[in-house]
Each structure stands twice: as C-alpha cells, then as structure tokens.
Amino acid sequence: MELFFLFLLVVIMATALGSGYPVAFALPGAAIITIVAAAATGYVFVGNPDAYFHSGGPSQWLTAGVTNLRGIYLEVERDTLIAIPLFIFMGIMLQRSKIAEDLLVTMAQLFGPVPGGLGISVVFVGALLAATTGIVGATVVAMGLISLPAMLRNNYSQSLATGTIAASGTLGQIIPPSIVLIILADQLASAADQASTLRKALHKEATGELSMPTTFDVSSTSAGEMFLGAFIPGLVLVLLYMAFILIFAILRPKLAPAVPYEGQRDAKFWGQVLLTLVPPLALIFLVLGSIIGGIATVNQAGAIGAAGALIMAGYRLPEKGTPGIYIPAIIAIVGLGLIAFALSTYEMNIKALIVNGGDMTGIYIGAVAVGLVVFALIWSGLRVLRIENTMQEVMLETAKTTSLVFIILLGAAMLTAAFRAFGGEELVRDYLNALPGGFWSQFIIVMAVIFILGFFLDFIEIAVVVVPIVAPILLAAPDANITAVWLGVMIGLNIQTSFLTPPFGFALFYLRGVAPAIVKTVQIYKGVIAFIALQLAALAIVGYYPQLVNYLPNRVSLLSESSPPPRNPRLQYCLEDYVHAQLEGGNAELSSAIERARDLDLSILPQRVSAELSGAFNDAETAITTIDQVWVAHAAVEQAAPAYRPQLLEVRDIERAIRGLQREADEIHESIRFLDAASSGDRIAEGEAKIAAIEEEIAHLQGEIPETWADAYKTFSALINEEEGLRNTYRRSADGSVEPVINFLAILDGNSAFAELEQQLLALGDIIQTADADAAEDALKEAGSAFGSIAGANEVSSDLSKARRVLRRGDIDAALGEWRNAVASYEQQAAWREAANSQLRPGLEAYLDATADTIGARQQDRLSREQALFLAGCSADHRDLSLFF
Structure with missing residues (x-):
C-alpha cells in the first residue's frame, strides 16, 4: 500500500502541474491530500492511521513538512535565500532600462562583417545579459524583437536565427549570477549533510570502524562556490555556441551571411561601443569579481548588483539630451574611486584606530565617499521613480517573483516530506544502488531523468523536487567522490535544456510570442535541436573534466585571507604530492640547510632544548626518506588496485543486496511483532514465511561471495595500511622537523x-x-x-x-x-x-626558510601562492575512495 500512495502522490502532482494548476499550490496540495488519504484508509480498513506509512504516522509527516517550511522561512540569513530578491531586482531593473537593445544594436554593428556575425553578436549579448539580468523571458523577448527581424532581413536561416536567440536567452540559467544556482546551492547544502551521514554508515558497514577519516567526508557547497564553479562551464557553452555558428556560416554562407557595417568606424562609433559595453561589463566585474576575489559574499555582491542596476537605470531611462543625465553615475564612480583609494592607502579598521589611536584620514575619506555613493543612489532612485513609475513596477515585480520562488521552495519541502513518508527516498536509493556500474550508471540515469523531466517541468520544480531526493545518494558514492559544486553545475547545465525542449520549453513560447508570422513554429523547434545537442556536449565536457568546475572555487578558497591552514586534513594528499614533486630527484638546497643546521653549536643551550633541536634535524632527514617510501607504497597500491577493484565491487554489491534484504526482513518482523495470534494468525504466518524466504535468499547471496575474498581483502588492506602508516610517519616527522625550531625562535622573540x-x-x-x-x-x-x-x-x-x-x-x-x-x-x-x-x-x-616549501609546509600559517595553485589543481579532480570502503 505504501507504493500505491507513493504512486498516488506522483499522479496527483503530475496531474495538477499538467493541468496548469499553480506550482506553489500543486506541490504542497499533493502532499497533504496523499497523507490524509493514507491516514484515512489505514483508519478505515485496519483501524490504525499509521498503517500505510513507511514509518511514523500522518501527524509526524505533516509536522515534518511544517518543520521544513519553518526551517526555510526562519533561516532567512542564509546566503542562498537573501541573495534571491537582490539579483531578481538587479535583473528586472536592467531589463526595464533597455540595456539589451543598446547591446544588440552595438554588437551587431561590431560583429556583422564576420561570417555569422549577427548570430555571434546575439550569443555575446546573451552572455552579457546572463551575467547581469539573468531573466530568460526578458532576454529572449528583447533579442527576438530586435535581432530576429534583422537576421531575417539579411537572409539568415529561420532555424538558425530562432535557435540562436532561444539558446542565448537561456544562458542566464548557468552563467552567474543565476537564481538556479542559488536554489541548487540551497538544496545541495542540505543534501551534503545527508550524504555525509550515508557515507559514514557505508564506511562503518564496509570496514567495521566506528569513525570515518575526515578526508573521506562529503564536501558541501554554497551559492558563492556555485557561482565560481559555473563560471568556466558557462563560458565553455558560450564558446560552443559561437563556434557552431561560425562553422555553420563558413560551410553554408548563404544561410548565415556576413553583414557589412555601412557607417563609419570613427571615434564616435568606438565611443558608442565603449559607452554601451563598459557599464554592463563593469557591473559584471563588480558583482562576480567581488565574489571571485573573496571581497564580498553572495549577499553583498547581490546588493552591489542591485545598486549598480539602479545607477545604470538612472542615466539610461531619461531621454538623451536631458541635462545632467550622467551626473549621478559620475558621482557614484567618484565615490567608489575614493573608497578604493582609502582602502588601499589607509588603515580602515575604525575600532582599532579608536582603541590604539592612529590616522583617521582614511575614515573621513571613506565616510565622504559613502555619502557620495548614497547620494547618487537616492538621486538615481528618484529619477527611476519619476519616469513612468518604473521603481514601483520593478519593486512589485521583484516581490512577485521572489514570492513565487519562496512559495515553491516551501511547497517542495512538504512534497519531499510526503515522498519520504511512503518510503520513496529509500525506494530510489535502493534502485540506484542496485544498478551495475557504480556511481556513473546512477549518475547517467539521474541525468537522463532530469533531462526528460525538463520536457514537462520548470527548472525550479526540478531543482526543489528531484535534487533533494537523488543528490544525497550521488554525493555519498565513494567511487566517484564528487563535490557538491560539480554536481550542482552538472544539474544546472542539464536543467538549462528544459527551456528549449518541447512541448513546454518556455524560451520557445517567449520567442513564438514575438516572432513574425513568417516564422513557423516548426522552424523554431528545428532551430533549437542543434543547441540542445551543444548543451549536452557541454554537459559531457564538464562531466569528463571536473576541473572546469572545481578549480576556480578551490583557487579562490586557497588564496583567500580565510584560506584553510596547511594542516587541514583535506589538503594532505595533495600537499604531499606537492612535496614529493619538489623533492623528487633530490633537493640539494634542503640537504645543505639541514647539514648547516647540524653544524650549529647547540652546547650553549640547556640540554633539553638542545635535544629538541637536534631531534628536529633528525626528523627532517626522516621526513625526506619517508616521503619516497610513501610513493613506493602508493605505487604498490595502484599496481594491485586493477585486479582488486572488480572483486571489491562484486562483494560490495552482494553485501549491499544482503543489507537491503535484512532491512526488509526487519520491517516485516516489526510489522507482525505486536499482532494478536488469534485474530491475525494468517498475517503472522505470511510474514514469517516471507522472512524465511528472505533469510534463504541472504544465505544464497552469502554463498556467492568468492572464497578468495577474505585473503584478497586482507592482502590489499595491508598495502593500504602500509601506505597510510608511512604517510602518518611522514606527517609526524615533517611536523617534528620544524615545530621545535619555530617554538625556539618564539622563545628568542x-x-x-x-x-x-x-x-x-x-x-x-x-x-x-x-x-x-x-x-x-x-x-x-x-x-x-x-x-x-x-x-x-x-x-x-x-x-x-x-x-x-x-x-x-x-x-x-x-x-x-x-x-x-x-x-x-x-x-x-x-x-x-x-x-x-x-x-x-x-x-x-x-x-626554516629552506624547509618552508617542502617538509615544513604543514607548519606554515598559510599556503604560499605556488602551493595554493598546485593544491587547487590537484584537488579539482575527483579522487576515487572506493578502495577504502
């Protein structure tokens, strides 16, 4: 019956969504109706309203949904939620400012003479608008109204023209700042916590150890990391679009001809290009650059974007020739320049200056600069409010869109609770875990399901309904050991196709609404096929090269002021890779430094202090020797792994099946344990027969475990333990080689x-x-x-x-x-x-200087730039952990 009500839940939700019922009410409505129906059915037929729930009862699961709602609603300080209205305001304000029109006209003039230049200019403008507005509907409509007639007049293929516009308009879903990425970050942060629990349980079941090393734990993500991770894949997608249009134009020039610019490319022309390009590029730099540089959080970057959009609207909305049209923008630029000058020249910690005394000039300059920026914002805001009441309309649209997003999030929380109430989560987990091929078969199935759902559902619905169910399972898999940010970007790229796939591709609807009658709907559908293929190609590229996603977040994290210390457990394997690379083939400078240190006259020191320093020099030599031994042991593990891994996967699959059967037997036993033998004898007998059959199947599976498994496991575990033991020895020796010296110099200080x-x-x-x-x-x-x-x-x-x-x-x-x-x-x-x-x-x-880059790296306060860049690249790849499970 649990499966019946789970099926009923999905049917009610799908029917409501398919009939056009608002998503915000379809999701929680389906959950409430199904839970109430299950409780009523259990009460009527069994006398127990809890009978048809996987665990617990109706009140528990309704409460769980409400708890989820309260958790999302009250935790408004989370980055993922506060940033949403800020970026929505920024996008709507820029869209109302008609920035797209200026960009399209200017880029068409600039790229027109290139084969396929109009199409390339549309992609370029789409990328810029994605990094500023991020609103698919507004971008597609604007480019459809402005570019499509121009492309058709110049004999562009209808399919290419419409496909280019529709696909370029969807770039805002993957190029940050993106609402999709913010929502995915919010969902994946919770999923990572669940995945951590699952992986710890898996490690305990596989090894019998009570605790799992922190280096094996699941890495979470944030909105800022999602922005950083999606930046390069977004550019890859833009380049794929441009390359396709260029190649198409070269192969079939009649369908994408060059359009020469008839005007003069004089100083006025280039001045107009700069005036059109610089403001949006500057805004992109301020928003994304502040995040990438670690200067601002996502919330703060959203506030910067909203303020920048308001300043740009302040000079773009008034008619040209209006007196003082650029004065507010100039005042804001002067204010920002003064802030940058003060930050780079003076001490700006006002608390430290008040407590310790100091030059307050920088504070005064900063106060004046902030006053100028605030004055410019107020002036621009008044202009925007006065011109066609734009401010009020933008604020109203922001409130509506934000409310829609939040209500869908709240409804999805209730739907997820209902899905778990009927065992849906375990059903999905058991199905995915039963698939042969490990993580990658699971991942491909999930990506295929998301792609198919994109034909019918909106991106928000997919993100808030599907991701919480499948993400913990994928993140917990140790054989791929993927990062949450990589999974989020992959899902984001996949979800992006939902805007182009019929029958409910929203970008197709937007374009159909503004396209001239001469353009047939079938041409629009044909046009997006190539771009859907390009999106899937980008998905494959990013999947094969996870460094495209992981490197930039790692680089920013490791180079930031709040970077993790070199002794962070997650950094050790890559840090040891770095040290081994530095010492491979010998390091004469380090050896010479150790010998010179040994020649120091330590007799002037107390015996205890002298012994500690001498021991440090001995540990240095031990560390150098041990790091080579680590790599010999590592090579032995790598050599044995290909023969061991298939057997490991076979046995773990059998053990996983046994655990599933054992859980099923336990559930049956629990369901019949308190039944009365007189009134429910048949049900008890049926349950006991099922348990006996399950136990027989478990015995059969246990017999399928190869007889050689115990010896193979013991032999390979010995290799792993030897490597881990040598690594621990190296770490102790490396620490011991510099820690006493650091402590002694602190004494002398x-x-x-x-x-x-x-x-x-x-x-x-x-x-x-x-x-x-x-x-x-x-x-x-x-x-x-x-x-x-x-x-x-x-x-x-x-x-x-x-x-x-x-x-x-x-x-x-x-x-x-x-x-x-x-x-x-x-x-x-x-x-x-x-x-x-x-x-x-x-x-x-x-x-210490000689050891700092190698054996002394762990004892540094922070990584050097060279070390940080090496570690960012090293940890950007996914490390297979299945051999440890």
Whole structure:
C-alpha cells in the first residue's frame, strides 16, 4: 500500500502541474491530500492511521513538512535565500532600462562583417545579459524583437536565427549570477549533510570502524562556490555556441551571411561601443569579481548588483539630451574611486584606530565617499521613480517573483516530506544502488531523468523536487567522490535544456510570442535541436573534466585571507604530492640547510632544548626518506588496485543486496511483532514465511561471495595500511622537523620582554621581607603571570609560584629561597637567550626558510601562492575512495 500512495502522490502532482494548476499550490496540495488519504484508509480498513506509512504516522509527516517550511522561512540569513530578491531586482531593473537593445544594436554593428556575425553578436549579448539580468523571458523577448527581424532581413536561416536567440536567452540559467544556482546551492547544502551521514554508515558497514577519516567526508557547497564553479562551464557553452555558428556560416554562407557595417568606424562609433559595453561589463566585474576575489559574499555582491542596476537605470531611462543625465553615475564612480583609494592607502579598521589611536584620514575619506555613493543612489532612485513609475513596477515585480520562488521552495519541502513518508527516498536509493556500474550508471540515469523531466517541468520544480531526493545518494558514492559544486553545475547545465525542449520549453513560447508570422513554429523547434545537442556536449565536457568546475572555487578558497591552514586534513594528499614533486630527484638546497643546521653549536643551550633541536634535524632527514617510501607504497597500491577493484565491487554489491534484504526482513518482523495470534494468525504466518524466504535468499547471496575474498581483502588492506602508516610517519616527522625550531625562535622573540622583567624580579626580595603577606603574594602573582606570558620562561614563573605558595603558609625564609631559585633560573636563561639570539637565530631562520616549501609546509600559517595553485589543481579532480570502503 505504501507504493500505491507513493504512486498516488506522483499522479496527483503530475496531474495538477499538467493541468496548469499553480506550482506553489500543486506541490504542497499533493502532499497533504496523499497523507490524509493514507491516514484515512489505514483508519478505515485496519483501524490504525499509521498503517500505510513507511514509518511514523500522518501527524509526524505533516509536522515534518511544517518543520521544513519553518526551517526555510526562519533561516532567512542564509546566503542562498537573501541573495534571491537582490539579483531578481538587479535583473528586472536592467531589463526595464533597455540595456539589451543598446547591446544588440552595438554588437551587431561590431560583429556583422564576420561570417555569422549577427548570430555571434546575439550569443555575446546573451552572455552579457546572463551575467547581469539573468531573466530568460526578458532576454529572449528583447533579442527576438530586435535581432530576429534583422537576421531575417539579411537572409539568415529561420532555424538558425530562432535557435540562436532561444539558446542565448537561456544562458542566464548557468552563467552567474543565476537564481538556479542559488536554489541548487540551497538544496545541495542540505543534501551534503545527508550524504555525509550515508557515507559514514557505508564506511562503518564496509570496514567495521566506528569513525570515518575526515578526508573521506562529503564536501558541501554554497551559492558563492556555485557561482565560481559555473563560471568556466558557462563560458565553455558560450564558446560552443559561437563556434557552431561560425562553422555553420563558413560551410553554408548563404544561410548565415556576413553583414557589412555601412557607417563609419570613427571615434564616435568606438565611443558608442565603449559607452554601451563598459557599464554592463563593469557591473559584471563588480558583482562576480567581488565574489571571485573573496571581497564580498553572495549577499553583498547581490546588493552591489542591485545598486549598480539602479545607477545604470538612472542615466539610461531619461531621454538623451536631458541635462545632467550622467551626473549621478559620475558621482557614484567618484565615490567608489575614493573608497578604493582609502582602502588601499589607509588603515580602515575604525575600532582599532579608536582603541590604539592612529590616522583617521582614511575614515573621513571613506565616510565622504559613502555619502557620495548614497547620494547618487537616492538621486538615481528618484529619477527611476519619476519616469513612468518604473521603481514601483520593478519593486512589485521583484516581490512577485521572489514570492513565487519562496512559495515553491516551501511547497517542495512538504512534497519531499510526503515522498519520504511512503518510503520513496529509500525506494530510489535502493534502485540506484542496485544498478551495475557504480556511481556513473546512477549518475547517467539521474541525468537522463532530469533531462526528460525538463520536457514537462520548470527548472525550479526540478531543482526543489528531484535534487533533494537523488543528490544525497550521488554525493555519498565513494567511487566517484564528487563535490557538491560539480554536481550542482552538472544539474544546472542539464536543467538549462528544459527551456528549449518541447512541448513546454518556455524560451520557445517567449520567442513564438514575438516572432513574425513568417516564422513557423516548426522552424523554431528545428532551430533549437542543434543547441540542445551543444548543451549536452557541454554537459559531457564538464562531466569528463571536473576541473572546469572545481578549480576556480578551490583557487579562490586557497588564496583567500580565510584560506584553510596547511594542516587541514583535506589538503594532505595533495600537499604531499606537492612535496614529493619538489623533492623528487633530490633537493640539494634542503640537504645543505639541514647539514648547516647540524653544524650549529647547540652546547650553549640547556640540554633539553638542545635535544629538541637536534631531534628536529633528525626528523627532517626522516621526513625526506619517508616521503619516497610513501610513493613506493602508493605505487604498490595502484599496481594491485586493477585486479582488486572488480572483486571489491562484486562483494560490495552482494553485501549491499544482503543489507537491503535484512532491512526488509526487519520491517516485516516489526510489522507482525505486536499482532494478536488469534485474530491475525494468517498475517503472522505470511510474514514469517516471507522472512524465511528472505533469510534463504541472504544465505544464497552469502554463498556467492568468492572464497578468495577474505585473503584478497586482507592482502590489499595491508598495502593500504602500509601506505597510510608511512604517510602518518611522514606527517609526524615533517611536523617534528620544524615545530621545535619555530617554538625556539618564539622563545628568542621574547628576549626583550624577558629582560624588561629583571628589575621587577630583583625587587621581589625586599617585598617578601618588608611588605605584608597579601601585598607580597600579589607582587609574586603579578611577576609570575608576566613571566608565564613569555615563551620559554616557565621555570622562572614556576619558582615564583612556589614562593607564593610557601609565603601563604607564613614561611618567609622558604619564600626567599624559592625567589633566589627564580633569580638563578632567570640569570641562567638570560645568558643563553642572548647568546642564542646572536649565534643561532640566523642559522635557524635559514633552516626554516629552506624547509618552508617542502617538509615544513604543514607548519606554515598559510599556503604560499605556488602551493595554493598546485593544491587547487590537484584537488579539482575527483579522487576515487572506493578502495577504502
């Protein structure tokens, strides 16, 4: 019956959507109707409203839906949700400003003489509008009204012209900033948490270990990472479109002829080109550049985009020749220039300046600059409000569109809860896990389903209904170990085809509505076929080269001010790749630095400190030797893996099937456990028979596990354990090679503070003898704390603490004795501190500099640029973890 109600849920939802019923009500309505129907049926026929639910009951799952709603509604501070209205406002404002018209006309004049130039200009403008407005309907309509007549007048093929316009108009769905990417980031963030739980459970079942190494965990994503990840794939798609049009025009020039520009390409022409191109490009740079550069979050970038759109509308909406038309924009540019000058020239941390004192000039300049920008925004806003009441209309459209997106998100939360209530999630998981071929067969099936759904559903519906169900399963698979940002971009590219695929391709409807009667609908449908194929080709390219998605987010993360430290567990494999590459074939400079460090005269130091430094130099040699051994062990694992992996996959598939059967048996046992034997004997007997059949099937599956599996698993596990053991040895040795040296130099850095406490220490003798007990104790405590805050001065601090304790007992002589011990410790330490600072510091600093790029990399505060770039490229590929599961 659970399957029946699951089927009923899907049928009600599909019927409602197919009949044109609003999505915002179709999704939660289908969920509520199905849950109530299941509860009523269970109550009528079995006397238990919970009977036909996979687990729990109707109140639990209705509450789960409401909880999901509340969670989404109340967590408005999340990047993925706050950014939505900001980018919607930006897009609608730019669309109303008729930026598309200016761009299309100018680009057509610029690219016209090139074969297929009009088509290429449409793609170029589509890409620019995608990075600014991101509104498919407005972009397709604008380009259809302006470009399509021009292309037809110049004898362009109807199919090519309409296909180019429709496809270019959809670029806003994958080129950031994109609402699709924001919604996908929101869904994938939750899916990554679920996938992490699934992978941990899988690791425990496969290995028997209670905890999973953090390096095997699932990586989540954010809207900012999605923007970064989609940037290069978006450009790849644009280049594919342009290349196709150019090749088509070269092969069939009569269907895409060049259009010479009849005017003069003089200074006025190029000035118009710059005036048309620079503002949108500058806005793109400010929005995306601030995210890529790590300067702004997605929320802040959305606010920047909204403000920029308002400034551009302020000079674009008034008629040309209006007095002072560009003054607000100029004021805003001056304000931004002053802000950039202040940030680059002065200290702008106002709290630090107030607390510590300093030059406030930068703060004053920044305040004036912000005032100028705010004044320009107010002026532009008043203009936009006054001209055809544009501001009010844009705000109203923003509110409507934002409400639509949020209501669909809320409805999808209830639908997902209902889907899980009837076991749909486990059904999908079991089906995908049962597919042969591991992750890639699952992924291809999911992509095919999403592609087919795109024929009938809108992108938001697919993102909020399908992604929460399938994403946790795909992200949890260890054999591919994909990143959430890669999966999001792949789904985004796939969803983009939904705008072009009939019968419900919205871009086709938009274009049909503005195309002249001479253009037949069949020509529009024929025109998009090639571009759908290009979108699928882009999907294949990005799927085969995950670096196209992962590299840019990794690069920005590792080069940012908040980059993870080199000791982050997720960075270790790639960092060791880097170190091995640096040391491969020997490193004479590093070896020489170690030898010079060994030649330092450590006899001036206390024995303990000298032993620690000598041990560091020994660890350096151990680390160099061990990193080579790591790669020998790694090569052994790689050599054995091809023969071991098929057997591993076979056994894991069998074990997965056994676990599924065992869950089924447990569910049957749970359903009959509390039944009364007198009234439900037949049902109990039927359940026990099913359990017996399942146990027989489990025994049969267990017999299919190869007899050689235990030995193969033991042998391969030994190889993996040897590699992991050597890696851990390398990491301990690498840390030990520099950590004592860093700590010792920190001691020497405190020499000045240590010397300044001498008089305070010597004065304690008189205080102990002459002052009252409380005052003497306070003085000892103060001095002890002062020495305790200095690296390496713990002995002095300890002696002073002892003096304070015995003084508390009233024993002044004992306190003086401990004080004299403190003075002796101070004098002894002062002697070797000064000598070490002059004789050892240069050599130790040279040693750290020589090791910083290799064995000392883990102990750095942050990665060097060269290291960060190497790690960004290394971690951009997906590392197969199936051998560890």
